[in-house]
Amino acid sequence: MTATLTVAALTERGLGERRVALVPDTVTRLVAGGFAVLIEAGAGAGAFHPDDEYVAAGAKTDTLESVLDAADVLLAVRRPEPEILARLRPGQVLVGLLDARGTGRAGLDELVARGVVVLSLDLLPRTLSRAQTMDALSSQASVAGYRAAIVAAEAFARYFPMMITAAGTARPAKVLVLGAGVAGLQAIGTARRLGAQVTGYDVREAAREEVTSLGASFLATTVNVASEGGYARALTPEEQAAQQAELSAKMRAFDIVITTAQVPGARPPVLVTAETLAGMAPGSVVVDLGASSLGGNVDGSVPDERIVTANGVTVIGAGNLPTQMATGASAAYARNVAALLTAVVKDGAVDLDPTDEVVDAVWVRPAEVAPAVVAPTEVVAEAEAAADAAPETLPEGE
Structure with a gap:
């Protein structure tokens, strides 16, 4: 069964940070492409995008707690605070400019060890021509x-x-x-x-x-x-x-x-x-x-x-x-994020192929890793419910 993948934009909590990972225009495109979109209430305020603009574009707004519970993919501009990262569950995908090089890598490795899928846009090299639409470092540097x-x-x-x-x-x-x-x-x-x-x-x-x-x-x-x-x-x-x-x-x-x-x-x-x-x-x-x-x-x-x-x-x-320039910067960043989602989502799920040069560049993972497929939350829930309902089968001799 193919279900709807839920992506969510978080409020940026860094000191002085006013950008947001999705803007209403990009929400409209994502919804038309089959995504369900959640916005943490007030996330766009610093970029002059009130909640009602997101709702009009087809998104739902909700509290941080509800967004973290419901989202398959979490979108951020900068790395979320440690207390938010601690609440991410195995299989959830985190996308953003996550400071994945140098001293910042250790914190992301901890997330990966817990089963969170981490895609850090600051790892994308500018030399990949097909990745130019996803190049958030360049859009923000401009x-x-x-x-x-x-x-x-x-x-x-x-x-x-x-x-x-x-x-x-x-x-x-x-x-x-x-x-x-x-x-x-x-x-x-x-x-x-x-x-x-x-x-x-x-x-x-x-x-x-x-x-x-x-x-x-x-x-x-x-x-x-x-x-x-x-x-x-x-x-x-x-x-x-x-x-x-x-x-x-x-x-x-x-x-x-x-x-x-x-x-x-x-x-x-x-x-x-x-x-x-x-x-x-x-x-x-x-x-x-x-x-x-x-x-x-x-x-x-x-x-x-x-x-x-x-x-x-x-x-x-x-x-x-x-x-x-939070309004203009957010619009550019949201287009970068939407381009990445379009590249890695197939048949309603995040499908990460390490042989793909874009995926290989941004995916923060251990050296040896198998391809990952992240299914929508409701599909996972249905599978778990089916497993719970199935009669228990014991190995012979028990």
Whole structure:
């Protein structure tokens, strides 16, 4: 018997987090595709999606307890709190940006050991062309890059574009973007559209063409690093020292610096040292997209805080900018999640084939594992009821 698979979006409880894993438009598509959709009451409020919008789209809203009991697949943006994870049952599927690399892996391994199926979207490499519609890291990085340029412009006490007025001419702001991945390229493009004079920098020489195609200059470097899975690898101590020395000498010519360098699961590289900050002009702005509990790209940056150095440089710790654009970021993320569900759900059940390159990438599991099929809750319940009703058969001799 084929039953309806129930997917549910949880409320994000992280400090300052306003995104939601599903938006009403995506709910409509999922319901049309045969899914039953549950939304934890109030989950969309931070992204300006009230419960009645979800109900109109075909979902049901309910309490956390009811959602956890009824859902076959739980959808989150960030990893849920430990007390929620502790309540997940064997066979339930958890999907999200779950911090599955580095120090975050241990907590997920505990879930897997309990029989929870974990699909972590932050494990998806950008090099898989068929997975682009599921690439949540890229969709959220694009939001972050756009927002970084806007935040920098707001904090900068002068014009971004050249302005010619009766009172005189104002030169354009000089912007340096460190890192030409998805976030960096979006920051470059947005700063250019705001009228700034933009320069991009990356340790991958292959990024030069992408930077210049946006009308920006490319800052040459002697530190060249190949990418792995679409991401730059961590630099050696020698490479990092050379990079810092290069950047320190050149960064003082810029009004605004946006840093976007991250290494999945590891401490972000320090690109802007305290000495470099001390040499920048008063009124300069540095936006650190790498700022997190692990550290940041800028010495002294604090996540979600804005500080001003003794010499008047504003340093903005901006490690979670997508939540400042919760409506747009949630819409993009929900499309990523829906694309993944479409790829892994077959005949009303989550069917995970480890030979599939997408499944193999995102599925957090022990090294040796058999293909998994997660049936809808009601099918499992019917099977258990049938087993309970069947007469007990004892082995011969008992």
